[in-house]
Amino acid sequence: MKKFIPIIACLYVGLVIVVPALNVVAGAFTKGLSPFIENFKSEDLQHAIRLTLILTAIAVPANTIFGLAAATAIARRQFRGKALLLSIIDLPFSISPVVVGLMLVLLYSPSHGLFGGVVKALDLKIIFAWPGMAMATILVTFPFMAREVIPLLEEEGWEQEEAARTLGANSWQVFWKVTLPSVRWAALYGLILTTGRALGEFGAVAVVSGNITGLTQTLPLFIEDAYKQYQTELAYGAAMVLGGVAILTLLSKILLEKYISNHKINP
Amino acid sequence: MGSFINFPPLPSWPWRITWAYLGLVLFLPIGGMALKAANVGASQFWLLATTPEAIATYKVSFGLAFVAALINGLFGLIIAWALVRCEFPGKRLLHALIDLPFALPTAVAGLALSAVYSTNGWIGAPLFALLGVKVSFTWLGVAIAMVFISLPFVVRSVEPVLEALEVDQEEAAWCLGASQRQTLFKIVLPQLSPAILSGVAQGYSRAVGEYGSVVMISSNVPFRDLITPTLIIQKLEEFDFNGATVIGMVMLIFSLFSLIVINGLQVWGRNWEANPSS
Numbered sequence: 001m002k003k004f005i006p007i008i009a010c011l012y013v014g015l016v017i018v019v020p021a022l023n024v025v026a027g028a029f030t031k032g033l034s035p036f037i038e039n040f041k042s043e044d045l046q047h048a049i050r051l052t053l054i055l056t057a058i059a060v061p062a063n064t065i066f067g068l069a070a071a072t073a074i075a076r077r078q079f080r081g082k083a084l085l086l087s088i089i090d091l092p093f094s095i096s097p098v099v100v101g102l103m104l105v106l107l108y109s110p111s112h113g114l115f116g117g118v119v120k121a122l123d124l125k126i127i128f129a130w131p132g133m134a135m136a137t138i139l140v141t142f143p144f145m146a147r148e149v150i151p152l153l154e155e156e157g158w159e160q161e162e163a164a165r166t167l168g169a170n171s172w173q174v175f176w177k178v179t180l181p182s183v184r185w186a187a188l189y190g191l192i193l194t195t196g197r198a199l200g201e202f203g204a205v206a207v208v209s210g211n212i213t214g215l216t217q218t219l220p221l222f223i224e225d226a227y228k229q230y231q232t233e234l235a236y237g238a239a240m241v242l243g244g245v246a247i248l249t250l251l252s253k254i255l256l257e258k259y260i261s262n263h264k265i266n267p
Numbered sequence: 268m269g270s271f272i273n274f275p276p277l278p279s280w281p282w283r284i285t286w287a288y289l290g291l292v293l294f295l296p297i298g299g300m301a302l303k304a305a306n307v308g309a310s311q312f313w314l315l316a317t318t319p320e321a322i323a324t325y326k327v328s329f330g331l332a333f334v335a336a337l338i339n340g341l342f343g344l345i346i347a348w349a350l351v352r353c354e355f356p357g358k359r360l361l362h363a364l365i366d367l368p369f370a371l372p373t374a375v376a377g378l379a380l381s382a383v384y385s386t387n388g389w390i391g392a393p394l395f396a397l398l399g400v401k402v403s404f405t406w407l408g409v410a411i412a413m414v415f416i417s418l419p420f421v422v423r424s425v426e427p428v429l430e431a432l433e434v435d436q437e438e439a440a441w442c443l444g445a446s447q448r449q450t451l452f453k454i455v456l457p458q459l460s461p462a463i464l465s466g467v468a469q470g471y472s473r474a475v476g477e478y479g480s481v482v483m484i485s486s487n488v489p490f491r492d493l494i495t496p497t498l499i500i501q502k503l504e505e506f507d508f509n510g511a512t513v514i515g516m517v518m519l520i521f522s523l524f525s526l527i528v529i530n531g532l533q534v535w536g537r538n539w540e541a542n543p544s545s
Contacts, residue, residue, distance in 0.1 A: 002353070009349035010361060012342045015390070016415055017367050020379035023389055027382060066288040073281035087530055091293065094522045094529075096476025098496035102515040103296035105503065106303045112508045114299045139292055171280075200372025202479035207500060220374035224483060227378055239375045246370040250363055253370075 024243055027236035039237035044214050048222035048238070054130065055205070055218065056198040059137040063194050067145020068187065072179060074146075075153035086150070089143050100139050101207025104132055128210035133218070136204035141197045148190035152183050152260075189256045196249040200242055297519070304516040307509050315513040320489055321498065325517075327406060328495040332474035335413035340467040343421025344459070350422070351429045365423070368416050373479025380412050381484040406492040408484035416477050417470030424466035428459055431540070461536030465529055472525040476518065 108126040202220040209216040226235035384391040384402035478496040502511035
């Protein structure tokens with residue numbers, strides 16, 4: 001029986017994960033490398049890539065600031081409701097992305113939103129435009145950073161910060177010179193996870209964007225659209241790009257896990 | 268000076284940023300939707316939440332997600348066991364692959380699964396030729412997508428607990444004459460049960476809310492394989508804002524409820540580790 005356990009494990013993972021993943025690679029390169037590269041001349045694809053990068057460039061810095069602020073504010077304090085606050089921060093992971101998008105539509109839609117009047121009066125374009133899509137991306141990805149950094153900060157003591165303070169450093173200096181360096185690997189990993197998810201977010205952005213080709217279409221939305229229009233190769237090409245990002249995320253995870261555990265043993 | 272050492276200076280700016288950000292990004296949208304739902308009125312809410320169309324999607328979303336979570340409960344345990352207790356070539360690769368469903372954007376996962384399990388795909392073609400079973404664009408495909416995206420949860424929650432388990436107890440049971448099966452069911456599984464349950468609950472919650480991968484492998488036909496999130500999008504496209512709000516609220520309440528259950532399971536697990544007799 002014992003012999004079979006790894007075999008069953010590998011077969012299951014092979015069937016559910018590996019075969020589909022390899023299929024994307026094979027699909028992208030069925031006709032060789034040059035048609036694969038040719039795909040990227042599609043203007044809609046280029047636009048989708050650009051928009052995805054812009055949304056990520058907005059969401060990641062915003063969430064990094066929040067994540068680090070939340071971690072320094074929460075990790076080392078004991079207060080009533082701390083566990084509750086931590087679960088509240090995790091909430092976006094358990095809300096369906098579609099519901100996230102819906103919540104934003106119900107706030108900012110000019111016709112039906114709670115702030116519809118204001119949006120209309122100021123002639124803002126939030127829903128079916130990039131600001132709403134950026135909000136959706138932010139909402140879906142904000143827990144990652146806090147989640148990675150908080151446990152590490154909780155483990156490490158206050159001594160170094162205290163020493164820095166007694167030696168006359170101000171809060172800002174303590175944060176930059178002591179706190180941040182001590183959690184840099186966890187923060188980097190949080191940054192990578194946030195970026196990966198921001199690049200790949202589908203449901204929340206789909207609801208808010210209206211999915212207008214060449215205008216509010218992100219890379220994940222482009223994949224779905226191309227696949228539905230039977231432009232299979234284009235879909236595979238775009239999927240290959242996002243899949244590559246996922247592989248990079250996994251690789252950096254493996255490397256950083258090593259770094260973090262080494263750092264713990266020998267700081 | 269004494270109080271300075273005992274009470275680390277309150278990080279007031281981080282504290283303010285945290286709450287302002289949470290308020291703007293999280294509480295405002297949730298509150299907005301709750302307000303919209305409250306405006307619908309109780310009787311109308313109930314009516315819209317229980318239309319035959321909506322109930323059919325609940326059956327698909329909540330039912331198939333449950334099946335997927337159970338399947339991953341079993342196989343997640345087996346994978347965690349293989350990763351912690353067994354030595355075999357490719358173990359590190361397997362360890363890394365488990366996280367792929369977390370890292371892979373759902374659109375890519377949906378594309379991959381839909382193609383592989385379609386009637387001319389790598390796995391779908393033999394299934395169709397031998398058994399006449401169609402997977403992509405049926406409810407079976409929806410179930411497969413849910414299995415894919417909820418696979419890592421049980422593995423990741425069981426792994427650390429299994430690592431911390433002392434082999435002594437199993438050896439003791441073994442020496443006292445317990446069979447392999449008795450050791451598994453009376454010694455090992457009870458200790459792993461909080462971790463398994465919490466992994467299953469997390470996977471279930473994730474699978475219920477999943478949209479991207481499911482929408483690409485489903486035919487999205489009402490009363491057949493339409494999931495609840497897709498129904499919300501269809502309602503929005505028909506400008507039925509009340510209908511969308513009510514069904515969205517049902518899903519939000521489910522998310523909050525499952526968050527409480529998962530937290531409860533994790534607290535139970537921690538207490539269990541600290542004091543197994545309780």
